[in-house]
Amino acid sequence: MIFRQLFDQQSSTYTYLLADSAAGEAVLIDPVFDQVRRDTALIEELGLRLLYTVDTHVHADHVTGAWMLKRRTGSQIAISATSGAEGADRYLSHGERCRFGARYLEVRATPGHTNGCISLVLDNETMAFTGDCLLIRGTGRTDFQNGDAHAMFQAVHHQIFTLPEACLLYPAHDYRGLTVTSVAEERRFNPRLGGQLCEGDFVGYVTNLRLPHPKQIDVAVPANLKCGVADNDPTQMAEPDWAPLTYTFAGIWEINSQWLEENLRSVQIVDVREPDEFDGPLGRIPAAKLISLGELAGRADELSKERPIVTVCRAGGRSTQATVILRQSGFQDVANLAGGMLRWRAEGRVVENASN
Template sequence: MLIFRQLFDAPSSTYTYLLGDALSGDALLIDPVFEQVRRDAALLHELRLSLRWTLETHVHADHVTGAWLLRQRTGSRIALSCRSGAHGADRLLEHGDRIAFGGRHLKVRATPGHTNGCLTYVLDDQSMAFTGDCLLIRGCGRTDFQQGDAGTMYRSVHEQIFSLPGRCLLYPAHDYRGLTVTSVDEERNWNPRIGGDSSADDFAGYMKNLGLPHPKQIDVAVPANLNCGRPAEGLVGAGDPTWAPLTFTFGGIWEIQPHVLEEAGARVQVIDVRQPDEFDGSLGHIGGAKLIPLDQLAARSGEIDKARPVVAVCRSGARSAQAVVLLQRAGFGEVANLAGGMLRWRAEGCPVEGGAA
């Protein structure tokens, strides 16, 4: 079974695509974004997938790729076009190459025109293709910088994308209107730039008169992406929390495991957000925990020391996850959720005060 997820980075309007083979657990990411690496790694962990490859559709001008950082974190390999001019990749791809992940694979089609190194990745059964900036939903990538050429793009789209089966779903690298997917038939018929009866000359005239502003991040993104997203020394950005070994969830919450919290002891503050009858009920509570019910937390956050890490606790970890969000909004920087709550705390034999035997 194919595992497929479409992920979005709002600041750059970039789509990242996760494809995994459920049988083997092998996966790949297309067009990862540097600032979203923590999110992507969390999703891979929760789906129990091993990242084998990160693939670039081209050298991006609007964001920095997460390929290098993912390689550091997961041991994945980096692949992009041999015509990209990039350094540091593990594999430089040519037209016709295959990238395997478990029992599935993507076929590489060279689709230059936006840049010389643009690639489209086609799933083995031709049910979906990932077109990068070559073909967008009712649009296409620009051709006015980075080796762009309207005639080349016209040929790429018609020869390499429109030649796919009409039912083939097309997934672009960007969309600025909230659209998520299209198909070969749709774009052949309805793309106002390059579909219908548009000729190469019609398309060139359209592209010549777009009048778009220069990409805001181009001076930062292109040099970094020519190095596969490896940042300059000292510019890696904020790392993971250091006060305890934490796990970041795809839901966006830092979690601490029961045994880690037990070992942390008095170094952290435990805030129990259950109701008083639960705090003194059958599950008991963690020694030293301070009871502040969730519906009182925003008003009483001043009772909590911002200079010390905070762990929020509830019965199952659901209410305390919301408590983490509320505390972060209140300015707490070092805050985590107890994974599994008191149910898991007791199940793992951690000490409690009160509660049933």
């Protein structure tokens, strides 16, 4: 099985990718709209087909990426039947299974943070995804969206703490950089409901948290009640339109080499190799400008911000870093030639000053 834990820094949200590697089928838990491009790149690089996005609840601190991922990948949107959300393809009830290949996630109703919260338990009970119900040494808040402290206490004890002690628990959020816990740890050490703490102790704790409402609640909740579609349609993510580009999981835009060969004069080609390489046997792309990587930051003002830039090197590594340097210098339309001159020559594309 493939498992990846992804993080959105702005909302401190964890997104989880699980896939059956043999079948190539995947599910994505709690996707974030701002990270759709990243998540899509990872799914494509791993050669997976996304079957479902599953939101553990109607989030108040970010807009879900469910609808945008459906547009990009054809995945189905799944959410709790009691969430109140419109536009999902599948409404989940307690005990249902979300299958991907030979594996599945079991749905467990864990209300309390919101009325429609669910947790997802892997088929062999080695992993569970608890949304905002049970956090690492904490729990979700219960003071809005039909929250109920009594319901949360019961849900944790009956649906999560009954799992095997070694079962790893993955929350939807963590604000301290913690990534995973276990049933045994939380049963013993959770300061809100672990050890000998009773339901009354828990209710008294969470009803006196006095937390400010999430900053994005007025935008996120209405959008998430439509599975990610807001009134102003935030699904139109800005995509570069100056060339056919591919976005990688590493966060780099890469250019289509055929398009580049056909449009050499419409872009600035910056070759970041050393001078001896630039004049060496691999040759160079016509009209390329030599600025070695170590000099690029100091010579960026030699380039125009009015025309797109394509960076190139021997194999595509140094030119990847060059795109980062250029973006830090204020250049927006920048792409890397993946594979560099080695791939360019292997594809038989036009060069000058090359040795045969």
